[in-house]
Amino acid sequence: MSTDDPTTRLTAVQTKIAQAAALAGREPDGVTLIAVSKTRVAEEIEPLLRAGQRAFGENRVQEAQAKWPAFREAYPDLALHLVGQLQSNKADDAVAVFDAIHSVDRASLVSALARAMDKMDRRPACFVQVNIGDEAQKGGCTIDSLPALLADARAAGLPVAGLMAVPPADTEAAPYFALLAKIARDHGLDGLSMGMSGDYEVATMLGATHVRVGTALFGVRA
Numbered sequence: 522m523s524t525d526d527p528t529t530r531l532t533a534v535q536t537k538i539a540q541a542a543a544l545a546g547r548e549p550d551g552v553t554l555i556a557v558s559k560t561r562v563a564e565e566i567e568p569l570l571r572a573g574q575r576a577f578g579e580n581r582v583q584e585a586q587a588k589w590p591a592f593r594e595a596y597p598d599l600a601l602h603l604v605g606q607l608q609s610n611k612a613d614d615a616v617a618v619f620d621a622i623h624s625v626d627r628a629s630l631v632s633a634l635a636r637a638m639d640k641m642d643r644r645p646a647c648f649v650q651v652n653i654g655d656e657a658q659k660g661g662c663t664i665d666s667l668p669a670l671l672a673d674a675r676a677a678g679l680p681v682a683g684l685m686a687v688p689p690a691d692t693e694a695a696p697y698f699a700l701l702a703k704i705a706r707d708h709g710l711d712g713l714s715m716g717m718s719g720d721y722e723v724a725t726m727l728g729a730t731h732v733r734v735g736t737a738l739f740g741v742r743a
């Protein structure tokens with residue numbers, strides 16, 4: 522196998538997560554590796570499934586609906602995570618196709634998801650996304666609005682698993698990861714969805730329970 526074989530890459534990423542967890546005195550089992558498969562075709566995804574990878578991330582509802590039903594039949598234990606922004610009018614579809622939603626970031630979406638979950642009788646785990654670097658273009662609620670949004674989500678019966686964030690690009694991510702971890706602790710939340718290809722080891726050391734890794738597994742996106 523060449524070093525750019527997806528299975529080799531998977532082993533390398535798993536090893537780095539285990540090493541980072543060990544450095545922080547954490548169990549590697551406490552970190553779920555989500556293979557972010559947006560834009561990747563079935564032929565690229567299948568080798569990872571065969572190698573035992575079971576958590577995958579997509580950023581579009583329609584793309585997930587097209588790609589994943591066939592894999593679900595073959596691998597009933599796989600888990601699909603939505604890692605992209607979600608429009609309220611797609612809440613029903615998202616609840617039907619995903620096992621976890623990492624982009625809950627506003628009250629209108631909380632209401633739409635609560636209605637969708639009742640209707641579909643399915644309750645995907647929810648991560649509230651925080652705009653941790655306070656960036657104009659980025660998804661996520663502000664740090665100031667988080668307490669009210671969390672209260673809304675809990676009151677609406679969403680299964681809130683934790684917080685998610687994407688720190689600003691081109692700067693040291695560690696302070697943002699540490700801040701997200703502190704905010705999660707303050708709110709009694711265990712789940713921390715943070716860390717991508719460039720920084721999943723740092724995120725693991727700082728408490729990530731879910732790292733979202735695309736490029737390091739599949740190669741550079743076209």
Ligand SMILES: *Cc1c(COP(=O)(O)O)cnc(C)c1O
Pocket residue numbers: 557559580604605687717718719733734735736737
């Ligand atoms: C695409 C994406 C990732 C994966 O990014 P890579 O740099 O390819 O690892 C993680 N999280 C979110 C929210 C994404 O959109």
